Amino acid sequence: MTDVRPSAPRVQAQMPAQAQVQGLMLQARQARERSDFTALAAAAEALLRINPREPQALVFKGDVLSAQGDHRSAMSFYGAALAQGRAVVAPSPELRAELQHAAQAQAEGALRFEQGLRDGLAQRGFDPATSSPRFAASLDLMTGRRRLYYQQPKFYMFPGLPQVEFQPRETVAWLAEVEAAAPAIRAELDAILAEPALFAPYIEDRANRPQSDQAGLLGNAAWSAVFLWKDGAEVPEVAERCPQTMAALAAAPLCRIPGRSPSILFSKLQAGAKIPPHNGLINTRLICHLPLVVPPDCWFRVGGEERRWKAGEAWAFDDTIEHEAANDSDQDRTILIFDVWKPEITAEEQDLIRALFATIDASGSGAPKLGV
Known part of the structure; x- marks a missing residue:
């Protein structure tokens, strides 16, 4: 019978690596609590070298970039963390907390982006009440205030027609x-x-159709x-x-x-x-x-x-x-x-x-x- 258990040296090698990850996680959280973003950046980078897809490390990196004022890059890391976190079947309490933090930070970032966009457009002459309705709708779609709907006929679809909700x-x-x-x-x-x-x-x-x-x-x-x-x-x-x-x-x-x-x-x-x-x-x-x-x-x-x-x-x-x-x-x-x-x-x-x-x-x- 073949023994498929990992050899002792391999188990011993894994244990220091796990301990290192846990130590870096602790360092990152403590650094964030005292707003030491230099230390937080070092811990996040070390974690990402070990596992570039580690959700909590991606959150830490997002926090560093946000503190530096690079909100656009921060949003990408928060988004990546949320995507990786969704794949975790049984997230730990620590991971759940970090994912909630990332989701909140992403929502706040989206609002900040939208407000900056609308303020800048207003300075350049855009008025949602009087400017092009189609452009106003495109802005709502871009900022997530509006969902895109399509024709979905239940019986007959004629192709090539404009996707217009209310006819001009x-x-x-x-x-x-x-x-x-x-x-x-x-x-x-x-x-x-x-x-x-x-x-x-x-x-x-x-009578000639099923009742619903x-x-x-x-x-x-x-x-x-x-x-x-x-x-x-x-x-x-x-x-x-x-x-x-x-x-x-x-x-x-x-x-x-x-x-x-x-x-x-x-x-x-x-x-x-x-x-x-x-x-x-x-x-x-x-x-x-x-x-x-x-x-x-x-x-x-x-x-x-x-x-x-x-x-x-x-x-x-x-x-x-x-x-x-x-x-x-x-x-x-x-x-x-x-x-x-x-x-x-x-x-x-x-x-x-x-x-x-x-x-x-x-x-x-x-x-x-x-x-x-």
Whole structure:
């Protein structure tokens, strides 16, 4: 039988090395406590010569660089320490403390960097309220104040389209005509609101699809709707009652796909209700909102941008980018919703997309309804 135990000389060689590391660790902590950064630097360098990936030694090195005013280099060492520390299965209490220190130092460094950046940009003329919104968004992304979101359609992805959360207003100029008709549309809505039984839960149970809870909204009147058009077909008994609403949409490039779109509806979100984060099905269209009955404390988020609805002020957004809504007031919120083609989709491409869904239907594959 072969004895695989390490030989005595090897064990003896390991023990002084471990003792040396522990001694250097102690020296480093004591040096840091008395703000002796020369001694701390010597201990950190000695530890890193033994193991360049030692997490605690990387923290010590970061502290030395921070004390010298080289915050950018310090951040790199703190980041390396945190990365190495994550790989340790059972960190010691000392290591956990050093990693917490590194994380705090990194957060403080990030704030210091951001403040310096914003102060410097302000001195050079940047004003987040009036300067380029795209540049302001890029600054938020760079400093971690904003997360980057992408189109994630659940059914059909058309490549090459801009990744835009809220559509730039100049590309949907016809929205001004819809806004101009807001008082007349509101009057038609008021007549609909006088008949609460017309509203039905927006999330319906479909017999040809598996039932899912939809975050508690399936069959729930907390989010309800009255459709003027639904899945590409007019609902005449409602549309005929809303001629001003339909006339206001005459110039809108409605997304027409037989059996699927457009959908035009009055959407009501009850007081206290929330629509959880979700993504739409196809990225070739925009969803439009015209707020009509909007109490305070109602908000809507698309990707990294949150907005408040204001009565009569419309917008268009990409619903394949994660979005959510909430009515934090004590009153119901009601808006007009409809879907349009994205301006980048050509007439030929619109025809081809219609042909695609017609082919799917003819095959019996049963693509999902699009909704809004």
